[in-house]
Amino acid sequence: MVNIMSLGGSQEVGRNCFYVDVDETKVILDMGFHLEQFLELSEDEFLTSKNHTLRKFMNGGAIPDIRLLKRDRKQVDAIICSHAHLDHVAAIPFLINKFRCPVYATPFTAKLIRSLCQEKNIEFEIIEILPGETFHVNNVKVEFIQIAHSTPQTVAIALHTLKGVILYANDYKEDHTPPFEEETDINRIASLAGKTKAIFLDSLYAPDEDFCKSESYAREQVLNLEGDFSNHRAIIASTFSSHIHRLHTLVDLADKLNREVIFVGRSLCRYIEAARDSGVLDLTTRGRMLNFKRKVNSFFKKPFNPKDYFFIVTGHQGEPNAVLSRMADGMFSFSKDDAVLFSCNVIPVPISINHRLALESKLSVFGLSIYKDVHVSGHAHAKDHRHLISLLKPDFLFPVHGIPKMQDAMVKLAREEGVKNVISLKVGEFFSTSF
Ligand SMILES: [Zn+2]
Numbered sequence: 556m557v558n559i560m561s562l563g564g565s566q567e568v569g570r571n572c573f574y575v576d577v578d579e580t581k582v583i584l585d586m587g588f589h590l591e592q593f594l595e596l597s598e599d600e601f602l603t604s605k606n607h608t609l610r611k612f613m614n615g616g617a618i619p620d621i622r623l624l625k626r627d628r629k630q631v632d633a634i635i636c637s638h639a640h641l642d643h644v645a646a647i648p649f650l651i652n653k654f655r656c657p658v659y660a661t662p663f664t665a666k667l668i669r670s671l672c673q674e675k676n677i678e679f680e681i682i683e684i685l686p687g688e689t690f691h692v693n694n695v696k697v698e699f700i701q702i703a704h705s706t707p708q709t710v711a712i713a714l715h716t717l718k719g720v721i722l723y724a725n726d727y728k729e730d731h732t733p734p735f736e737e738e739t740d741i742n743r744i745a746s747l748a749g750k751t752k753a754i755f756l757d758s759l760y761a762p763d764e765d766f767c768k769s770e771s772y773a774r775e776q777v778l779n780l781e782g783d784f785s786n787h788r789a790i791i792a793s794t795f796s797s798h799i800h801r802l803h804t805l806v807d808l809a810d811k812l813n814r815e816v817i818f819v820g821r822s823l824c825r826y827i828e829a830a831r832d833s834g835v836l837d838l839t840t841r842g843r844m845l846n847f848k849r850k851v852n853s854f855f856k857k858p859f860n861p862k863d864y865f866f867i868v869t870g871h872q873g874e875p876n877a878v879l880s881r882m883a884d885g886m887f888s889f890s891k892d893d894a895v896l897f898s899c900n901v902i903p904v905p906i907s908i909n910h911r912l913a914l915e916s917k918l919s920v921f922g923l924s925i926y927k928d929v930h931v932s933g934h935a936h937a938k939d940h941r942h943l944i945s946l947l948k949p950d951f952l953f954p955v956h957g958i959p960k961m962q963d964a965m966v967k968l969a970r971e972e973g974v975k976n977v978i979s980l981k982v983g984e985f986f987s988t989s990f
Contacts, residue, residue: 557716557753558987561980562619563589564725564955568759568904569642571725571956572619574627577716580693581627583634584712584723584755586650587642591906592617609649618646621653623983628653633692636660637725638709639667639797639829642956648672651679659684659692661699661708662833667797670825686710687740702739703730703770705933706797706826707835709737711744718990719752722947725955726757728767728932729939734774735800735836744946751947752990758957759934761965766938768931774804776929777898781811787924788892789861790814793871793879794899794930796822799830799838801898801930802867806841809865816842819851820869820878842867851878855886861893871899873910880910883917891922898929937968944972950990951976 557577563570569589575582596615613620621628633656636644644664648671651658657680660668665683672679684690686701686708694717699710704726711724722744729739760767784790790812794801802823809816818824818838824846831837845851870877883889895918901911918925935943944952952974954965962979969977978986 556987556989557718557721558985559953559980560623560985561955561982562621562623563587563616563982564642565980565982566957566959566962567616567982568956568958570616570619570646571643572646573723573755573955574624574631575714575721576627577714577721578694580695581631582692582695582697582714583631585637585643585725586619586634586646587640588618588645589616590642590902591904593645594906612649618649620983621650629655631656633697634658635692635697635712636664636668637712637723638704639664639706639826640726641797644668645671648675648677651677657682659690659697661686661710663706663708663829663835666829666832667826670829687743700740700743701737702727703733703737703933704728705770705795705801707737707799707830708833713747716752720747720750721753721755722747722751722949723755724757724943725755726759726934727939728935729942730767730769732769732771733800734771735803737800741946744943748947751949753951753953754943754947754949755953755955756940756943756965757934758954758961758965760932760936761940761954761957761961761968763936764938765936767934767936770800770931773801773898773929773931777801777804777808778811780808780896780926780929783924783926784808784812784894787894788890789864789866789887790894790896791866791868791879791882792896792898793868795871796820796826796869798933799826799836802827802838803836805865805867805898806838809842812865814865815863817845817854817864817866818842819845819866821846823867823869852886870914871897872902872907873912873914875910880914880917883914889918889921889923893921893923894926895923896926896929900928900930900932937964940965940968941972944969944974949974951978951988953978953980955980
């Protein structure tokens with residue numbers, strides 16, 4: 556028998572967390588937070604005691620509700636993380652001490668998790684596994700298969716059970732021409748054809764036809780800005796802090812423009828340090844880091860020539876406390892000759908849409924140039940999914956990581972590809988099968 560339960564990440568975007576009980580082995584795949592709920596509840600002034608906070612976060616859907624596991628919680632053998640995005644790992648600092656098992660992750664993801672936990676002084680075992688490697692959790696062989704996404708060392712997790720493979724690909728895309736050699740190992744995935752019983756797929760862009768564009772396309776778009784940007788005074792760029800390869804491209808653009816890179820913001824520096832410490836890429840040698848408010852304030856208080864620098868800052872979603880918003884609120888004196896580059900999309904949730912609108916209207920008062928959506932997604936579109944499904948022909952498919960209309964699109968396309976059992980789990984719902 557295999558028992559599967561969603562603890563989060565079903566019918567919603569965020570707090571990805573799935574429990575799988577198979578071959579007398581119990582594992583949890585990912586343990587993320589739900590950004591929107593988390594921000595909302597973090598602003599709640601009544602969050603005081605630790606346990607109260609935990610209860611409130613679980614009740615409010617900000618972190619996975621591990622109470623659903625009841626007595627099984629103590630028997631969980633491993634927490635296995637697919638990648639370093641916060642909606643896949645950021646609940647670990649809150650919940651890890653409720654478990655007695657190690658966390659498995661790729662080195663980059665592991666460094667990031669350690670960094671998140673450091674502030675809370677939490678001790679636990681974390682085991683680093685490289686993409687392409689396998690390890691055992693009790694009776695189950697686990698394989699990390701390299702896949703392309705928008706943060707380094709992302710893996711699909713293959714659970715090799717006695718009855719066949721359960722493949723967890725949440726998140727992924729099929730990028731055959733990545734600029735920095737993190738291609739989806741489609742040959743390895745294809746070799747699981749005939750053995751794969753069930754797959755979990757992220758549904759975020761299931762309604763979008765075609766393949767997801769390659770990161771090489773975004774790199775080209777960014778580097779093509781060289782001509783435009785050579786006429787600007789201050790240049791301020793912002794992207795997802797976890798998107799190390801995009802940051803690499805932005806740094807390359809800064810080099811072309813002969814400007815010194817200044818990375819500004821705590822989360823940005825956290826991911827850059829994780830990339831350096833895991834051997835992924837060392838950007839710390841290519842720019843100065845201002846990670847704490849004190850350093851940031853002291854830099855911006857002193858006079859400097861904006862034309863000397865290329866600022867890469869946090870705040871692409873317009874988060875009020877992030878660097879870009881603080882710059883717009885007066886930390887920096889913008890002029891009409893400046894450029895702000897958003898190398899990202901706006902996350903399609905109300906809080907981000909509103910924050911970004913507010914930020915853009917503040918910036919537009921200065922009459923500066925705003926470059927938006929210079930970006931490609933890290934998530935599979937319909938054709939990526941169709942290809943993967945047609946390769947593996949699984950008996951079961953679990954659409955995850957999407958609001959209902961996204962998961963419904965996945966249900967439809969999976970059925971069109973001939974998958975007989977397409978199961979849209981609800982959070983807290985148990986699904987059992989003998990395959
Ligand atoms: Zn992701």
